[in-house]
Amino acid sequence: MTELLEQFPVTLKHAILDVLSKFLPEWLLPIASAILSITPILIVFPTIFALTTVVERKVLGRIQNRPGPNRVGIPLTNIRLAGFGQFIADGIKALIKEDIVPRNADKVVHFLAPIAVVIPALLAYSVLPIGKNMTALDLDAGVLFFFAVGSATELSVFMAGWSSRNKYALLGAMRAIAQMVSYELPLVLSTVGVIMMTGTLSTTQIVEAQAGGFWHWHAATPWGFAAFFLFLVAATAEANRTPFDLPEAESEIIAGYFTEYSGFKFALFFLGEYLGLFAMSGLGITLFLGGWHAPLPALEVVPSWIWFFLKLGVFIMFFIWLRGTLPRLRMDQLMNLAWKFMVPLTLITIVAAGVWRFMDPGFTRCLTVTAMIVVPYLLLSNALFTARGVGKRTYRYAD
Amino acid sequence: MLGTGILKGMVETAKNFAGSYVSDERLTTVQYPEERQKLAENTRQFPFLVFDGNDPLAGMRCVACQICEKECPPQCIYIEKSKDKKPDHLGKPQFYPARFDIDISVCMSCQICVEVCPFEAIKMDTEFELSTGDRFGGLLFNRDQLAKSNAHYNKIHPTEAAEIDAKRADEKIKAEAKAKADAEAKAKAAEAAKAAANTPKPAPAPQPPAKPAPPSAA
Amino acid sequence: MNPLTSYLLLSALLFSIGLAGALTRRNAILVLIGIELMLNAANLNFIAFWRYGPNPEALTGVTFVLFAIAIAAAEAAVGLALIISIYRHYKTTNVDDVSTLKG
Amino acid sequence: MSASFAILAALVVVSAIAAMTLRNLVHCALCLAVTFIGLAGTYLQLGAQFVGLAQVLVYVGAVAILIVFAILLTRSGEPGPGRQFSATALMGVGIALAVFAVLGKVITSSAVAKRPAPPMFDGSKATVAKFGERLMTDYILPLEVLALLLTAAMIGAVIIALREKETK
Structure with missing residues (x-):
């Protein structure tokens, strides 16, 4: 039973392929196989996105002591489904809304930008191991592929902001690019420790290196925990989530680079943003939280892909929780955090990972590596708090 | 230390999140169409015209003085004076509005019309469910739509309405007393005149003015 | 035509396009773009020769390209910084107008 | 010559020509990014995975962005009314064509062109x-x-x- 469930998606794919092989010519089979691998990604993650939009609003509502959306259910009936029909209503609304393109806009680039946002976000999923034997594209340089594809998003954000011919859109795009470039550095550097320890860039092999219970996960080691924490912060910034949502800071620059987008194109931006967030969470799970491995060996009766999605759900909830708690940063604070705090600390975690690798296992190693990270963290945070611009603000007239 | 404040905030929001499921008192909103919050007494939306008694036209307090029309900042009031007169609650013949329109899509709820009205004739309503399919005609209220009874006024702003009713009752008593005094004086004068003329004749009873029913204290 | 020749021809074409652009356009940024294209054409050559060469296990071609990419990144950064600096001085990025040294 | 090579080569050449001829500089930069992506695809096709992905990371993620920023900083995004090509444009095209002719002749006539394709690369x-x-x-x-x-x-x-x- 477990075995059947475990490999159910893979067996299903092979069964379909077997049937297809009787009808299709030989050269079409690899393409059919690729399509069969991609289709689940194209169905599952947008579905998670749709559910997340509702869950996010409900959780944010609860954090603010109100129920959140709880009305839309099945149309023409009184069944409300606790508001989980909302995303269908939103989708229909986005589809039938008028698509407004500014008169001065660069029509071609304006049209291409939302597509160019969604495609890299979807491509990033192809290297994520969703379950045992379930990596759509098992590349030798999978992590590099992920970052390469992720960096292509910056250009599409620029396309959206520039082509709108709107000062808010351009400002938002500039902010977004500056933020993404700045946080890409700590994001990549925080993963270097894991890559060093496993000696591979392949996501599948990185997951395999963390088998056998949660104490084998990279996040369970001192350097891994620190790297995971830094990765989380950088991932939040890369995905433009609060508290790093300056590119779309609605109280300052309306909606940032998608100010001039409406209807379905806006929905595509929304989708791209969330898909980016899920992909980033998926990479975090793969690199630090054991991928599809169960936290305890006894729990391996539950299929691997369920573990992956459970962990993804935890990540999503965490990001929503973060959004409900933290206010937005200021632009200079954002840059200071990236360059003065994140980059030095990620470099330190890489050194710490090296020390961990070459010391004998034991209490001393644990203590040394922890000290290597905690001491600079305390020093840096202390220095930053007293520094101008980052630290606590003093108000001349308030208080 | 960097990060402690964030942790504190996260704990707080987590408390709110969990607490909102446990205790309903935490919930600050109500499920609107089914549940409603009690409106505060000083709630105000858009103006209406107060009338006394049961007949909107007969009891209309407005005398079409057009002060509110002149004072209205967005100029959303339009008044046409009547040709004839009808008696007010004191029995004095007054004009009444032949036409009284308020475009509440223009009205900004400033309450200046209420402040300037010397006759307590225009007051602020608490009705807020005014959505309509017709953007222009549907939000242009005429005299008959605007006229609402004093009982309604007493219901939505009880304290204020009670004060005004007391004041008006007072005015009325004074006016009646004055009318009586006048009548007596007149009678005396007549008697005196009669005595002077020495032609004894019964004094004419002072005719009470046709006045509307006294305001019901709801 | 064997595969190597087709890659080499593609690379030669790319190089010529970059050269034509660098020689004909007036904007300094476009000249830089042309140079980038020429550099990429050279990179493509290295990869093609490595792949169809006698000893692909040695990984010489790809290593060279990796170094070339890093240097190109540095070149782009410095080149664009120069263009911005020139723009501040002359208020133009037109290469025909920035000819004080021409005499 | 496979179909995938033909598609990638067409993509590279067309976008490179567009990058060198379009009036609007931002369009040029975006076309340049497409050229880089096409070249990265060619590298991947040739089996140079690491370099291909590094190409995307460095060129599309950094150099293209840098160029776009430089365009905005020098206010040359909007093309002026004047000529886009320099006075010696014809000569430049001529030189480029001559270079291509020489290179093509050399490539097709060299010993490399006659060499049989090496065995499938592992x-x-x-x-x-x-x-x-x-x-x-x-x-x-x-x-x-x-x-x-x-x-x-x-x-x-x-x-x-x-x-x-x-x-x-």
Whole structure:
């Protein structure tokens, strides 16, 4: 039973392929196989996105002591489904809304930008191991592929902001690019420790290196925990989530680079943003939280892909929780955090990972590596708090 | 230390999140169409015209003085004076509005019309469910739509309405007393005149003015 | 035509396009773009020769390209910084107008 | 010559020509990014996975962005009414054509063109691990020099682009 469930998606794919092989010519089979691998990604993650939009609003509502959306259910009936029909209503609304393109806009680039946002976000999923034997594209340089594809998003954000011919859109795009470039550095550097320890860039092999219970996960080691924490912060910034949502800071620059987008194109931006967030969470799970491995060996009766999605759900909830708690940063604070705090600390975690690798296992190693990270963290945070611009603000007239 | 404040905030929001499921008192909103919050007494939306008694036209307090029309900042009031007169609650013949329109899509709820009205004739309503399919005609209220009874006024702003009713009752008593005094004086004068003329004749009873029913204290 | 020749021809074409652009356009940024294209054409050559060469296990071609990419990144950064600096001085990025040294 | 090569080559050539001829500079930069992506695809097709992905990361993620920023900073995004090509444009095209003619002649007539295609290349021989090993052993000195160069270039770029202090 477990075995059947475990490999159910893979067996299903092979069964379909077997049937297809009787009808299709030989050269079409690899393409059919690729399509069969991609289709689940194209169905599952947008579905998670749709559910997340509702869950996010409900959780944010609860954090603010109100129920959140709880009305839309099945149309023409009184069944409300606790508001989980909302995303269908939103989708229909986005589809039938008028698509407004500014008169001065660069029509071609304006049209291409939302597509160019969604495609890299979807491509990033192809290297994520969703379950045992379930990596759509098992590349030798999978992590590099992920970052390469992720960096292509910056250009599409620029396309959206520039082509709108709107000062808010351009400002938002500039902010977004500056933020993404700045946080890409700590994001990549925080993963270097894991890559060093496993000696591979392949996501599948990185997951395999963390088998056998949660104490084998990279996040369970001192350097891994620190790297995971830094990765989380950088991932939040890369995905433009609060508290790093300056590119779309609605109280300052309306909606940032998608100010001039409406209807379905806006929905595509929304989708791209969330898909980016899920992909980033998926990479975090793969690199630090054991991928599809169960936290305890006894729990391996539950299929691997369920573990992956459970962990993804935890990540999503965490990001929503973060959004409900933290206010937005200021632009200079954002840059200071990236360059003065994140980059030095990620470099330190890489050194710490090296020390961990070459010391004998034991209490001393644990203590040394922890000290290597905690001491600079305390020093840096202390220095930053007293520094101008980052630290606590003093108000001349308030208080 | 960097990060402690964030942790504190996260704990707080987590408390709110969990607490909102446990205790309903935490919930600050109500499920609107089914549940409603009690409106505060000083709630105000858009103006209406107060009338006394049961007949909107007969009891209309407005005398079409057009002060509110002149004072209205967005100029959303339009008044046409009547040709004839009808008696007010004191029995004095007054004009009444032949036409009284308020475009509440223009009205900004400033309450200046209420402040300037010397006759307590225009007051602020608490009705807020005014959505309509017709953007222009549907939000242009005429005299008959605007006229609402004093009982309604007493219901939505009880304290204020009670004060005004007391004041008006007072005015009325004074006016009646004055009318009586006048009548007596007149009678005396007549008697005196009669005595002077020495032609004894019964004094004419002072005719009470046709006045509307006294305001019901709801 | 064997595969190597087709890659080499593609690379030669790319190089010529970059050269034509660098020689004909007036904007300094476009000249830089042309140079980038020429550099990429050279990179493509290295990869093609490595792949169809006698000893692909040695990984010489790809290593060279990796170094070339890093240097190109540095070149782009410095080149664009120069263009911005020139723009501040002359208020133009037109290469025909920035000819004080021409005499 | 396979179909995938034909598609990639067409993509590279067309976008490169567009990048060199379009009036609007931002369009040129975006077309340049497409060229880089097409070239990365060619590298991947040739089995150079690491370099292909590094190409996307560096060129699309960094150089294209840098160019776009430079375009906006020098206010040359909107093309002026004047000519876009320099006075010696015809000569430049002529030179480029001549270069292509010579290169093409050399390539097609060289011994390489007559050599039969080598046996199928085994991708597992060019893994990232092997590549890293080479970089850390044989090429360690160039790698370190490169690191130095990048640092120097970064500092140099910052200093050049730094706004001059207004002295007076």
